[in-house]
Amino acid sequence: MSVAALLIGLVAIFFGFVMEHLPVPDLIVWFQPLWVLVIITLLVFQAPSTFGLWLAVPLGLLMDAEQGTLLGTHVFTLAIHIFLVQLFFRRMEIFNVFQQLAVVLVLALLHQLLRFWLAQVLFDFAHPVDIWGPALSSAFVWPWLFALTRLLMHRFGR
Amino acid sequence: MPPYQGQRTLLICLLALALMWADQRYPFVQSLRYLSGYVLYPAQQLSLLPSSLAEWMGESTTSRRDLLDENKQLSARNLVLELKAQRLASLEAENIELRELLSASEQVDDKVLVTTVVAVDPDPFTKQILINKGGEDGVFIGQPVLDAYGLLGQVVDVLPHTSRVMMIADSNHAMPVQINRNGVRAIATGTGSLDRLELIYVPNTADIQEGDLLVSSGLGGRYPRGYPVAVVDKVEHNAGEMFATVTATPSAHLDRSRMLLLIFSQGAGQVPPEDLWRIPR
The missing domain is CATH 2.40.10.340 (Rod shape-determining protein MreC, domain 1)
Structure with missing residues (x-):
């Protein structure tokens, strides 16, 4: 566990929350990327020894408080998400950008789907969740964020 | 992948389910949400920076004439509202009196x-x-x-x-x-x-x-x-x-x-x- 990676990661997560909170025009409200989810994927992918399953608990609680969902919903979805990323990341390292993009799309879809299912099972009314929009836009921002982290890591050497 | 990762994931998921169950039933779980609010606050404030900056720019570049115009409009509106409020005061007094006659509890203005x-x-x-x-x-x-x-x-x-x-x-x-x-x-x-x-x-x-x-x-x-x-x-x-x-x-x-x-x-x-x-x- 390296302190530098931890600090950089926490700053990245902070900006993820800022981006998620940013007011957006009505036009793209259906296509808000899941910023925190993408950043968590990136962190687990790039620094697997520092960032692991433990991220799910504090970040899940924060996301629940932020989005007003039942406490624990995001802890559940993030734990499964991080587990899957850890399962895949060796393979993802040799994938090209488009294959990675597809994996991120599937993971983001699964995350949204789990949220929807949890809401369905736990409430007697169905709270609809926008499944495709956020997943597609999350997959779209992945290559750019990935390139940015590679650039930063190259620039500051590691 | 670290050893026993699948079991750990399962454990966290079970914990999360227990939390969801508790959140629906016990009010004390709410304090956890309340505490998260403190952590989220800086991120929320920062995300509002662009809009508050734009607002500040707008406010500080308004011309003197616009402000005077707005001031005039507002004082005219204020006059109208005060007129209405005067009538309201007498109506409210009357209302309280009538309610007292009916021996109902009086309704005071809300804070x-x-x-x-x-x-x-x-x-x-x-x-x-x-x-x-x-x-x-x-x-x-x-x-x-x-x-x-x-x-x-x-x-x-x-x-x-x-x-x-x-x-x-x-x-x-x-x-x-x-x-x-x-x-x-x-x-x-x-x-x-x-x-x-x-x-x-x-x-x-x-x-x-x-x-x-x-x-x-x-x-x-x-x-x-x-x-x-x-x-x-x-x-x-x-x-x-x-x-x-x-x-x-x-x-x-x-x-x-x-x-x-x-x-x-x-x-x-x-x-x-x-x-x-x-x-x-």
């Missing part, structure tokens, strides 16, 4: 707190907004929120410095109303679109017309009595069905208002939070 909308929930399926007052300002869950034109909604989630308000147009929201003209009672539910409410369980024979003003009836114990909620814009009597289809337009400017009022009702309007979290059996 209010002014707040500003800081964000709209990005989730397109819910009609919720965030306001810049929270638990530290005395905001409580279930508190009614008004804008200058009518009832806007109620507080559903309280964080230390912000709160989440569910608007009356949210599809999970319903409130008891009555027609101002004749006192017929109904329930107004949100439809998920900001410019439309639906009245449910209105008998086909009820006296209700287009243009009727709906005011809160205070029956649910949540909203205070007598605030404007919506104006009826369509009444359809369906032969062969028990209830009429009635739609109404909310009086509050749900999509435009920036300044809102939080109401601290005296007595009746307040339901203790413990009761809100108790699930009716």
Whole structure:
């Protein structure tokens, strides 16, 4: 566990929350990327020894408080998400950008789907969740964020 | 992958499920949410920086003439409102007197707190907004929120410095109303679109017309009595069905208002939070 990676990661997560909170025009409200989810994927992918399953608990609680969902919903979805990323990341390292993009799309879809299912099972009314929009836009921002982290890591050497 | 990772994931998932179960039943879990609010606060403030910066720029580059114009308009409006308030004072005195004659409890003006909308929930399926007052300002869950034109909604989630308000147009929201003209009672539910409410369980024979003003009836114990909620814009009597289809337009400017009022009702309007979290059996 390296302190530098931890600090950089926490700053990245902070900006993820800022981006998620940013007011957006009505036009793209259906296509808000899941910023925190993408950043968590990136962190687990790039620094697997520092960032692991433990991220799910504090970040899940924060996301629940932020989005007003039942406490624990995001802890559940993030734990499964991080587990899957850890399962895949060796393979993802040799994938090209488009294959990675597809994996991120599937993971983001699964995350949204789990949220929807949890809401369905736990409430007697169905709270609809926008499944495709956020997943597609999350997959779209992945290559750019990935390139940015590679650039930063190259620039500051590691 | 570290050893036993699958088992650990399972453990965390079970913990999360237990937390969800507890959150629905026990109010003390709410404090966890409240604490998260402190951590989220800086991120929320930073994300509002662009809009507050734009606002500041706008304010500091307004010309002197514009300000003078606005000042004139506002003082004219103020005069009109004061005139109305004068009449209101005498009416209120009369009202209290009449109530005393009826030996009913007197209704005093509600205490209010002014707040500003800081964000709209990005989730397109819910009609919720965030306001810049929270638990530290005395905001409580279930508190009614008004804008200058009518009832806007109620507080559903309280964080230390912000709160989440569910608007009356949210599809999970319903409130008891009555027609101002004749006192017929109904329930107004949100439809998920900001410019439309639906009245449910209105008998086909009820006296209700287009243009009727709906005011809160205070029956649910949540909203205070007598605030404007919506104006009826369509009444359809369906032969062969028990209830009429009635739609109404909310009086509050749900999509435009920036300044809102939080109401601290005296007595009746307040339901203790413990009761809100108790699930009716």
